[in-house]
Amino acid sequence: MKVLHVLYNYFPDHTGSTIRSEGVLSGQKAIGIEVVAITSPFQSGFSDAEYETVEGVKVYRAKNVICNELDISEKPKSLWSRVKKLRLLLSFARYIREVAEKEQVDVIHAHSMFFCAFAAKYASKTLGIPMVYEFRSLWEERSKNQGIVSKYLSKLLKFSETLAMRAADHVVTINQGLKSNIVKRGIRDQHVTVVSNAVSSSLLSVAQNTTSSTSFCRFGYVGNFSDIEGLDLLLEAFSLSFPVDGFPDVSLSFWGRGPDLEYLSALAESKNDPRIKFCGPFSRDSVTLVYESLDCIVIPRISLPITELVTPLKPLEAMAFGRLVIGSDVGGIVEVVGGSENALLFPAGDTVALSSQLSFAHENIEPCLRTLKCGRDFVFENRNWSEVSRAYSKVYQDLLVG
Known part of the structure; x- marks a missing residue:
């Protein structure tokens, strides 16, 4: 055929x-x-x-x-x-x-x-x-x-x-x-x-040889910078969880590009926080390096008809590479990650709730490692x-x- x-x-x-x-x-x-x-x-x-x-x-x-x-x-x-x-x-x-x-x-x-x-x-x-x-x-x-x-x-x-x-x-x-x-x-x-x-077999083969995160200090977003993603929410929640003077080991990185880049860059600059970085777009050959530079992928999509119904792909990649996923509870994310046992979820649009999950991941390594493992197993067995x-x-x- x-x-x-x-x-x-x-x-x-x-x-x-x-x-x-x-x-x-x-x-x-x-x-x-x-x-x-x-x-x-x-x-x-x-x-x-x-x-x-x-x-x-x-x-x-x-x-x-x-x-x-x-x-x-x-x-x-x-x-x-x-x-x-x-x-x-x-x-x-x-x-x-x-x-x-x-x-x-x-x-x-x-x-x-x-x-x-x-x-x-x-x-x-x-x-x-x-x-x-x-x-x-x-x-x-x-x-x-x-x-x-x-x-x-x-x-x-x-x-x-x-x-x-x-x-x-x-x-x-x-x-x-x-x-x-x-x-x-x-x-x-x-x-x-x-x-x-x-996730493709070739990427799973690469991901399988990647060591999973062992702690959660390097937070990040990987994907398109658009208004449905709630990335301004992530910036606010990060600042709320990790004040710039108290957590020098914590960072927030944005990988990708999109129409909201200029707006997000200006918002981040207003924070005067050197721990927040925009790393730019990346090639397919660099995917491993991108995920190895992060411990936890955050996907804070806001609740809209499109986000409730459309499932993103990035959570599956992150889980395959042994990265903890924190996502909003919109239908598309809940469906793609396979449920709350495979990722940390929070009510969409709730800055305080997202901040709480960021802090939880940073401070409670063992339960988050169990969630990470469930997510990785889910991808290899079902996706x-x-x-x-x-x-x-x-x-x-x-x-x-x-």
Whole structure:
């Protein structure tokens, strides 16, 4: 069986989305599915070549064929820039068909967002092969509160995503919360399969050789700096737990990038605390070094529809590397960590409660080490992409038989 994965973005971008995509591709390869990928016209690769080999997978770069000045950004976009992106939809669809025909694939698997699904549907329809759409997030929630125009764009985005799911021969999503949301949109329950977030076998092999934390002084956040993450809450809680004059051995590091970087940097600077550091983005090859520089990963997401339903990937990585996870009790985090026995949880949005958990981790090493071990065991036993990917195999087989 050969599957063409249509990705909005992939490496060299280092985001939760690209990490999941890498896990999907590597996991499917591990169980004998032949995979090839294509990225959207908005993402540059490592070179100007039509295709590259990334982590052992052939990745076609549509941007190098459909030349344009557009790129992927989390910054607010004008209506005109969105229209310009949509104008490339047909060109992308034709290129997907060309690659699918050239590679002689059996299934086309489009991943969020709807732009990929619409283009993939054209290719699958004209070639007479099944199309799967993987829905990963409530994208409309990210922009609905950014003004009147954004409110209507949010509604349009939700409509487009729903239409993409209706057009697909089968829908895959990342957790039960999102599946419930999809079913409420009128998609049949049996038309939707949950494939949970997981960690790739290659990363688990590296993580297995990493020594777990033995104390909890180096706190940190790893990921995207956006307003849903509650990182200002983390800064306040850290200062409350560890006054600058009393805890010289404690630190707080931020690894990553995102639209809130400038705001967070200014907030941290106002603390006048040299223990707080912004370390910048990092490459996939540096993941081990990032986690080895920290003892405890804090994920203080605030409660919103998107955070209640969408499961992040970073907690699983942190747990695999033997790092304690402190997270808010939003549904997405509780589901992905597997419950309170695997991580320390606190009520979302509660600065004092988060401060209490930071202090608890620092002062109560033994019970936190037990939580850490439970979390690490949970990931190795239940969140391995090689095993999780078998659900994809069943979806593809059913579609091909049907």
